Amino acid sequence: MPSSQPQKRPPPPPRTHLDNEDIRCVASPYSPSGISAPVASAEVKEVLLDRLRKEITSKMGGSVCRRRSSGGKPSGKKRRRGDGDASIDGEVGRKGDALSAMGGDDAAANRAGGSDAPMSTAESVVRSRFIVGINQCTRALEGACKRRAQQTAQGAESDASMPSLVLLARDVRPATIIAHISIYAHILGIPTLVLPGKASAELGAAAGIRSVAAAIFLSSPGEEGTPDDEQKEREWRDAHNEVNSFVKYAVSKIPREA
Secondary structure, eight states: OOOOSOOOOOOOOOSSTTTTSGGGGSOOSSOTTOOOOOBOOHHHHHHHHHHIIIIIGGGGTTSSSOOOOOTTOOOOOOOOTTSSEEEETTEEEETTHHHHTTTOHHHHHHHHTTSSOOOOHHHHHHHHHEEESHHHHHHHHHHHHHHHHHHHHHTOOOOTTSEEEEEEETTOSSTHHHHHHHHHHHHHTOOEEEEOSSHHHHHHHHHTSSOOSEEEEEOOOTTTTOOSSHHHHHHHHHHHHHHHHHHHHHHHTSOOOO
């Protein structure tokens, strides 16, 4: 017999550009009209996601989640959610993948334990500058705010690890779960671009996972961390230049308010 329980319907998408442009739909302490996070056009979104796949995700093996090597032999067992898995913005990944997506401490631990293949120079660069997920983005922005406050108090110049671009999905519901990201971006003066349509799924597909609500690109570190090996140095510079080119394009496509 068919179930008599009513099926839950997904929340409707925004009907106008003011429904989720982004923090305007919630209270903001910085201006009566809220903080503006302009929405990109559908054409810009398509180009941006295509470049993300080809120039960024491809260098990470097609996904921000690092895949553990199994010696080329399938285990023959089906993995279930919750069976040793971690979640990245609703996407299931192996343990440690949330930090591995950023080249974090767990990535080094996994590689040291032999569970993951060594990263190439280009992959290491991209993972060090591309941050995915609301929690990871929040940590990065909080850290940037603290460093900015310390540098201001000491009269020092800003460091090179400040975020240079924030990407947000327009279809996130409720919008309040990403509202604080816009506030941090406003405080730090970071360009923010909202992607229209079913952006969370499309941004996730471009990043090689199920969905992405928020993503951040960090600035280039300059000459810091340059490899000694000539070949690796060339790969290192090429990877940074590609990330810089992607960020420059995205920033240039942010709509300017009249």
